[in-house]
Amino acid sequence: MNTYSLAVIGGDGIGPDVTQAALAGVQAAAERYGFTVRTTSFDLGAEHYLRTGEVMDRPTTVALEKHDAVLLGAVGDPRVAPGILERGLVVALRTAFNQSVNIRPVRLYPGVESPVRGVTSQNCDLVVVRENTEGLYTGGGSLSHAGSDRAVAVQNSITTAGATAEAVEFAFQLAQQRRRRVTLCHKTNILVHAGQLWQQTVNRIAESYPEVEHDYVHADAMCQHLPLDPGRFDVIVTDNLFGDIISDLGATVQGGLGLAASANFNPRGTAPSMYEPVHGSAPDIAGKGWANPAAAALSAALCLAGLGQREAALSLEAAVASVVAELPALAGPEMGADTAALGHRIAQRVAEGEPVRDGTGEQS
Ligand code: NAD
Ligand code: IPM
Ligand code: MN
Numbered sequence: 269m270n271t272y273s274l275a276v277i278g279g280d281g282i283g284p285d286v287t288q289a290a291l292a293g294v295q296a297a298a299e300r301y302g303f304t305v306r307t308t309s310f311d312l313g314a315e316h317y318l319r320t321g322e323v324m325d326r327p328t329t330v331a332l333e334k335h336d337a338v339l340l341g342a343v344g345d346p347r348v349a350p351g352i353l354e355r356g357l358v359v360a361l362r363t364a365f366n367q368s369v370n371i372r373p374v375r376l377y378p379g380v381e382s383p384v385r386g387v388t389s390q391n392c393d394l395v396v397v398r399e400n401t402e403g404l405y406t407g408g409g410s411l412s413h414a415g416s417d418r419a420v421a422v423q424n425s426i427t428t429a430g431a432t433a434e435a436v437e438f439a440f441q442l443a444q445q446r447r448r449r450v451t452l453c454h455k456t457n458i459l460v461h462a463g464q465l466w467q468q469t470v471n472r473i474a475e476s477y478p479e480v481e482h483d484y485v486h487a488d489a490m491c492q493h494l495p496l497d498p499g500r501f502d503v504i505v506t507d508n509l510f511g512d513i514i515s516d517l518g519a520t521v522q523g524g525l526g527l528a529a530s531a532n533f534n535p536r537g538t539a540p541s542m543y544e545p546v547h548g549s550a551p552d553i554a555g556k557g558w559a560n561p562a563a564a565a566l567s568a569a570l571c572l573a574g575l576g577q578r579e580a581a582l583s584l585e586a587a588v589a590s591v592v593a594e595l596p597a598l599a600g601p602e603m604g605a606d607t608a609a610l611g612h613r614i615a616q617r618v619a620e621g622e623p624v625r626d627g628t629g630e631q632s
């Protein structure tokens with residue numbers, strides 16, 4: 269029997285609750301499809317930082333790296349200055365583990381209502397492929413004369429051919445298995461140096477995929493096209509910051525942040541990949557027990573697929589889809605959502621649902 273080791277970082281706010289609920293689905297899928305998932309929980313996030321003064325030490329990073337995959341809830345806490353946990357944990361792991369590709373599916377599941385008029389499950393099925401380690405996220409720069417009226421902030425952005433090509437190659441490979449269209453999203457009209465590198469990389473890689481069409485949309489215009497005409501897109505490839513922003517926009521289009529999943533892939537396979545919902549720790553609803561665990565559970569389904577358990581992944585995704593069809597997308601107490609109960613319901617659907625075939629393997 270295959271056994272996988274999964275490092276689990278619940279993190280802050282709603283992170284631990286939605287992760288726990290997602291794990292119920294994972295374990296149900298493991299049982300049904302005949303494999304074992306051993307989880308190791310890592311106590312990281314705001315409490316750990318406030319207690320120890322350290323976000324994540326080197327031995328912890330080494331320990332995380334020994335796992336087959338990492339499942340992350342979210343970090344971020346109003347008691348901790350912005351950036352300390354986000355940079356020190358999320359961005360640090362994406363960088364340390366060379367997770368240069370972040371995929372964020374934007375899919376409206378049947379039965380879920382989009383807040384955008386005219387968006388249906390027929391016309392909303394696209395994937396944002398985000399370069400995940402570079403751009404403005406590299407973090408270099410300075411703030412001089414802080415607090416004075418002479419203050420100047422410099423925030424560096426780095427774009428390399430290597431990481432850009434990894435994201436673009438991934439986007440074309442994905443598009444080839446889908447509707448065969450890649451859209452580059454950038455601001456080539458103003459970020460001319462990085463923009464040129466992105467466009468040249470797309471043009472070069474496109475030559476190896478003659479059956480995949482490609483086009484270009486500026487990031488600002490994307491904010492109109494994505495909600496009003498999501499059906500126009502199949503795979504959107506973009507840089508780190510634009511990808512962060514348009515994936516929250518995509519989340520809204522697909523029914524809310526509570527439904528948006530993501531996978532941080534290391535395309536070279538030299539370190540584990542990490543799976544996490546698109547949303548954050550949601551301090552405004554933390555501790556209330558009504559966060560929607562669907563985004564975390566769909567991220568866990570991406571994790572099962574990444575581990576090679578495709579049918580289990582499809583079964584978990586189908587279970588989440590059937591549960592969210594019964595819910596308003598943005599959960600809330602008045603809507604009767606309960607994070608733990610939804611986790612159980614998802615697990616139950618995995619256990620009892622129709623067996624799923626992916627068309628490439630044997631039925632389990
Ligand atoms: P957020 O994504 O946490 O929340 C935005 C809004 O969406 C809030 O109103 C929240 O209640 C709602 N929401 C989010 N997830 C939900 C769910 N599962 N169910 C129902 N409603 C949900 O964004 P924010 O408020 O800007 O950030 C809060 C903290 O999270 C910040 O510290 C931020 O840096 C951090 N953050 C962390 C990650 C991560 O760890 N991967 C991702 C994004 C933000
Ligand atoms: C996300 C988050 C992160 C990002 C933060 C927490 C570093 O917003 O995963 O979307 O900006 O990438
Ligand atoms: Mn984000």
